[in-house]
Amino acid sequence: LRLTRRHVSPFPLLPGPRPLPFFGNALQLDTKRPWLTYTAWGKTYGKIFRSRIFGIDMIFINSETIAQELLEKRSANYSTRPVLRTNELAGISFNTVMLPYGETLRRHRRMFHQVLRAEVSISYHEIYSRHANELVIHLLGATRDSLQHHTEAYSGSLIMTVTYGHLANQGSLSSRAHETLDIITHILSPEKAVMFTAFPFLEKLPFWCFGGAFALMGRCRELCQQLLNEPFNEAKAQIADGTASRSLVADFFSQAHDDTDEDIMKAIALSGYMAGMETTASILQAFLLAMMLHPDIQSRARADIDQVVGHDSMPCLDDRASLPYLDAILLEVLRWHPPAPLGAAHETSNDDVYDGYFIPKGAMVMVNQWALSRDEDIFPDASRFDPSRHLTVDGKLKSTIVNHFAFGHGRRICPGRWFAGNGLWSATAAILAVLRIDHAKDSNGDRIEVKPEFTTGIVTHPEPFHFSFEVVNTTREAHIRAMMNSK
């Protein structure tokens, strides 16, 4: 029997599924940090509830168990994405993250699987080490305002190297990618996206309406075209003159293809960069903040590294299995502040019933990662930063990074999670092996206190904070400087 809205009964004793608890009072929404509101609503309305914004159903899931049941076990029904008019207006509907389920998405994901799956990701160990060493040296000169830049340069250049090979003009590309992501963060909130999709006439309004959002969308379209074409064409030219290094784009050109394939390849290459650069950098910044706030945890992780690799060698991915505490720290950073607190919206392809509740076709489904991270039944004293919650009593990891809810669920789970895990591990291990992060001191020599604050947006990261770095192992520092100079 196909369910329709007519079969939904608000009375529990009558046959048929019940409507989900409904909350739609948009006036109570914290528009800057909606995940906090949705988490609070979950406490009143249960771990799955419905809201309706501009006539579009939005389902919020505040539980890992329900996310797994629906997005993973029933993935056939929960794997498409809402097709949002704002994505087209901003020129970002090429991006894998935005694609509805179908053949194009499957091609994207196959390609990502080829270059980012577990066995292949680990084969980039030299690339991770080289970039991690560079990051350590750059951090020594970092200021409160340049930390974000250095961490993004690390994650961005790692991804670029794997997708396009070595490009001459990476700095200009990453600053334009940064501008694009900033625009997306500021103008494409789910609420705005739903509003433009529900009321198409809004886009006919004069360009100065909506605080310049239309002008920003135009700029975003222009930037995306540059970013789709420039690095791809440079990599193509390198292949033609025989100077290209191994990369996703180089692999693509070694196989038979036509012009349509080239467009898809451009989209895949840029999607990986856009999806992975800011998220990975956000975790690195949160890691540094957490280490500064918890010097005991920082010291314990460094002592583990010294013990496992020997006092003067640099840690490498081969040592990872012997250093579970560092993985526990990364799991805790992902939990403490998941970089995408509302994940990415999924959409239902058909009506469904969960636990007696009706879930309509075409509803936007959001997994509220913030609520998952603050679930006291799973993470007691959830606001406390405590890596040991991810370890068994005999010090083994309870779970792995790639299974963390911060990477999403089901068929749309992040295909870059192995790459991100290796990149994060390599950077954090290198940082701890050489540097100590501490509070900065003011001109009177007094320590500058830091209250952890995070930005808003689709991807959030710590607000700039004062810190100081000190070299704790000069032999290792000299070793990585020598390696960088011999390049």
Ligand code: HEM
């Ligand atoms: C710590 C770093 C990262 C985090 C926390 C993260 C998180 C996520 C999340 C939450 C999603 C949406 C999953 C869902 O809809 O259920 C996603 C999708 C995606 N991520 Fe990541 N990601 C990270 C790094 C990366 C990296 C390094 C890459 C590529 C190099 C990448 C590529 C992608 C792509 C292409 C998608 C879209 C998948 C799809 O829609 O089918 N991500 N990521």
